[in-house]
Amino acid sequence: MAKNAKFDRGDVIDKAINLYWEKGFHATSMRNLQEVVDMRPGSVYATFGSKEGLFKEALQRYMQLGIDNINNCRQLAGSPLQGLKKFVYQVVVEKRSSSPSGMCMLAKTISELTEENAELLAQAKQSLKTMEAEFEKVLCDAQTLGELDKNKDTKQLARHIQIQISGMRTYASIHDGNVPLEKMIEDMFTHYPF
Amino acid sequence: MAKNAKFDRGDVIDKAINLYWEKGFHATSMRNLQEVVDMRPGSVYATFGSKEGLFKEALQRYMQLGIDNINNCRQLAGSPLQGLKKFVYQVVVEKRSSSPSGMCMLAKTISELTEENAELLAQAKQSLKTMEAEFEKVLCDAQTLGELDKNKDTKQLARHIQIQISGMRTYASIHDGNVPLEKMIEDMFTHYPF
DNA sequence: ACTAGACCTGAACGATTGTTCAAGATATTA
DNA sequence: TAATATCTTGAACAATCGTTCAGGTCTAGT
Secondary structure: OOOOOOOOHHHHHHHHHHHHHHHHHHHOOHHHHHHHHOOOHHHHHHHHOOHHHHHHHHHHHHHHHHHHHHHHHHHHOOOHHHHHHHHHHHHHHHHHHHOOOOOOHHHHHHHHOOHHHHHHHHHHHHHHHHHHHHHHHHHHHHHHOOOOOOOOOHHHHHHHHHHHHHHHHHHHHHOOOOOOHHHHHHHHHHOOOO | OOOOOOOOHHHHHHHHHHHHHHHHHHHOOHHHHHHHHOOOHHHHHHHHOOHHHHHHHHHHHHHHHHHHHHHHHHHHOOOHHHHHHHHHHHHHHHHHHHOOOOOOHHHHHHHHOOHHHHHHHHHHHHHHHHHHHHHHHHHHHHHHOOOOOOOOOHHHHHHHHHHHHHHHHHHHHHOOOOOOHHHHHHHHHHOOOO
């Protein structure tokens, strides 16, 4: 005996991601957000509670998309390590120009927020840890399949990948993408520590 | 036939750096800034023109402090490469907890700002390129002194250092510093590509 | 068809934003 | 000491911020 929401929650969150991702948490205004998702303030607040609440859901979904992307790359590529390389290439090179920002939204959030938004900050940190754990899963598979030496430290390698990705994305932003990213990724997977 | 400013311009900029560095450009309000530097709005605007103007000077000085720090490390250490290692250690480990932010202010700026603040964004990018050039100078010295193999590509090595620093600082932020940073820096300078 | 419950709307809230400016204060020069 | 050039002050500006809520709209169940 009621009325259904006329908007699609997933669509709204996706659009919110795009705006937050581009402008960051503080520079994104609720009014800007309301225009993009075509909702009136009352509906937004009834649905997400607050600016932080919507950002929280955006972060959560962003992370899930990232994990899905890792697994998708892994499936499309011929092997776990090839899958990781594909993922790095996709994130650092291909999506660099097409995304709202060349940086990872989670890394941007960690860089921007302080303890004044402790919950969001903690969530972004946790999400990046979760992504690193996904890297490690794939690396363990690589060991099982004999693609990666079994005496390699997968935790250390996962950390290495995480660091290289964020380092390269920042570097690419500095140079507007005019950098031999393909070669750098190639080097990353052929030289130490693999 | 006039009156001298009662504040010290350098002190004001240093305090502005600390606030901008911690909270970022957008989350820092002019009122917050005015309190910290103990100036009234009229004086601030007469001196720096705008929020962007003050940020611009803060960025400029921040970069200069960074360059000074590189040269200082290089002088204190026994050799160019040792100096670079000392600098990395200082930035990634020692100053991580004592600074307003664990991240580099320039990198934070690049991560936060968009084309809406094109000038500031361009300046932050240029400053990071300048710092990379400083790395390369030191690496060239290392080659001259025979500390670094002469067939190494110093441009590539400078880029590598830049990427590792920003990658490690982000990573340290994610894990609140609970990471074997010392070992990672050690590995960075003993293994490939040095 | 009617009613009840959920949803949508948009004006409005007080707080804060970056910024301006007229008036007062101060130190230097004549 | 008086005149002058500069600096300082703080109230005030319009704009925008995140958020609220009373009232209208719609749909599902009876």
